[in-house]
Amino acid sequence: MSETTSTDYFTSLLKSWSAKSDLSQSWLGQLRTEAYDRVSVQHLPTKRDEEWRFTDISPLARLPYKPSRPQENLQAKAVEHLYLSEAKNHLVFVDGHFAPKLSIIAEPTVLVAGNLPTFLSTHASIIQSHLGRYAHFDNNVFAALNTAFLHDAALIYVPQHCIIAEPIHLLFIATQNEVTNYPRCLLIGETGSQVTLVEDYVAFEQITYINNSVIEISLAPNAHAKHVRIQRESDKAFHFANCAVSLAHASSYQSVSISLGSRLSRYNLDVRLNDEAAECTVDGFTMIANQQLADTHTCIDHVKPNGTSYQQHKCIVNDKAHAVFNGKIIVRPHAQRTNSSQSSRNLLLSKTAQVDTKPQLEIFADDVKCSHGATVGQLEQEEIFYLRSRGLSEQDARNLLTYAFGAEIISRIPVTSLKQQLEQIVLSQTQSNEL
């Protein structure tokens, strides 16, 4: 009798985990067990944890959200409209499970996706030297949970000097109510390679679920990766994501992260510039309304000299929604001549909207150039006047400026069809605001 009432999220999770005896002796089994051991000594974060003080995740503890089971009902016709026209490779995951029938893999030498144990045998050395090496789970309960429940994954391995011109589309579709999904991806860019990855979270219905995803990206010397991340989950979903990026000598990572969906979302992005002359550009845009909460925590860690990082994060917050941005920049003692800039700009569209923004600079080197700035506010009167003096009504002027605020970040997405889709979404959202 007490069985159903006592199954809160966390205990139910711990119960549902099994070491899967067939795996327990394998490398993967050991990784999962190690992660499980870390889960069991941690707790779900509360507002008393410094890293979570603006983000109350207690609503998710009320339901069990068991791990999802593979779902095979979805037809290709139902998902085709989500394919990006520029992409040749579409990896589709339904509720965190790889869906081969819905996926198109044009370059099987580069892309592998599916059940990890099956391709672990063919790609053992790559996987063992990278998987779980960047997204540390010692003090991160969500990364630990994802790793403990690791089953399917996408592996993108770009060989030396290989340039993949078209974007690779990773599509994560949620279809089941009250489950937890564990999307996982590993991207390895070998020396001199180039690749563009689009990570896309969608749901067809307004259902309630948890997505707990982990992406690891490792770039070898002179490798370049562009990473576009679109979180357009159901408005009732919980989305927890960790992305860990490791940059070698003169490699570069450019990312644009867009957060539109979810009742509650948290995105942790950790970029480590592990060697000299590495470069990253990290842009983010959040647009939320109603009761939504969207939290972005980034950490850009300059370990070696001559690194560059540029970051611009913008939020448009309406109704009673709440956006959080915490941007940490670390410049370690040896990371001389680091050039880093960070800007956080936030637009509040209602009196009840809330933003917490916190730039956090930890600089231990003395010869560095670091700038940062944060603003929270409404639209500027001078900007509105300029547009009205060109004949636009006050409402149209406000709408255009609100649209422009988000479009500035969206315009940096290197995939035209996706950029246009998102511009339309932001346009329709900003036109519907009656201020």
Add this chain to the structure above:
Amino acid sequence: MIIENSPIILSVQGLHASINGTEILKGIDLTVKSGEIHAIMGLNGSGKSTLAKVLAGHSAYEVTAGSVRFEDKNLLELPPEERAQAGLFLAFQYPIEIPGVANTQFLRLAYNTVQTQRGKEELDPLEFDDFVREKMKLLDMKPDFLDRSVNEGFSGGEKKRNEILQMALLEPKLSILDETDSGLDIDALKIVANGVNRIANKDNAIVLVTHYQRLLDYIVPDYVHIMQAGRIVMTGNKELARELETRGYDWVSANKQAENGVRA
């Protein structure tokens, strides 16, 4: 050009305006007729830019006395957008940057909004493209101007050219150019002036707000007004600007004092 019996476009009478309780305009009288080019000169703080903003309807300024008629309308009753739709145009001293919106999108939106209000046909993107490219030739502008975000990363000269391009598109009855010459090198100044001269005709009028006489070598005014402490203290023809250039603004003050002395 001064045309006999040409209709009055703008009539300002006894205009007083203040910002945050401080009075800036202290009784402005100004009549502008169709076909005319007026220059309003004055030192910083004389109130000339305030006059430009008050006429365009900036909400930070409060009109405390006086009247402004724009053709047959009471201008002060209209919000800024209706002033623009009625044919008033202000070229800004500091145009606003709008990252994220392509210049062509913005220009077409402004153009179509004003066209609709005037009961004319809107242009679709292709039609507009042809139309705007034609106008851009007036100002010697490169085509990539259209694809860049509104004023973002534009040089001072490019911003001012973009203002005059908007003036060319919106076909105003009255254009007020607020310090359009500031921050321009001589080549950019000539291009901008040339563009303005080609837009000026007998059916519209232009008010140039400027600190220096330099612009007036290229756009020749019919009238020159000198502002001081919120009033127009002298009015003359283009020679007045030259005299001001050689004698300086102190001469105006001295002259005015002498005049007051005579009156007393």
